[in-house]
Amino acid sequence: MAKKEDRFIVAHKEGSQLTIEGIRMIYVDRVTGVNYLALVNGGGGTAITPLLDSDGRLVVTNPTLLTD
Numbered sequence: 001m002a003k004k005e006d007r008f009i010v011a012h013k014e015g016s017q018l019t020i021e022g023i024r025m026i027y028v029d030r031v032t033g034v035n036y037l038a039l040v041n042g043g044g045g046t047a048i049t050p051l052l053d054s055d056g057r058l059v060v061t062n063p064t065l066l067t068d
Contacts, residue, residue: 007031009066017042026051028061035059 012026022041027048029036035051035058051059 033060
């Protein structure tokens with residue numbers, strides 16, 4: 001049986017849980033192409049929101065261009 005692909009990929013990751021800023025990640029949905037900003041801090045707090053461009057529109061990556 002073929003391995004099932006994860007729906008989301010991590011397109012970018014920076015930071016450290018050891019700092020107050022925590023880790024910042026960009027997730028991309030393989031199906032819709034929508035980008036999400038996720039913030040995780042060492043104190044257990046987590047937040048996720050759709051990533052918007054400067055005009056307030058969703059940032060969307062063409063799903064056919066996604067690779068691991």
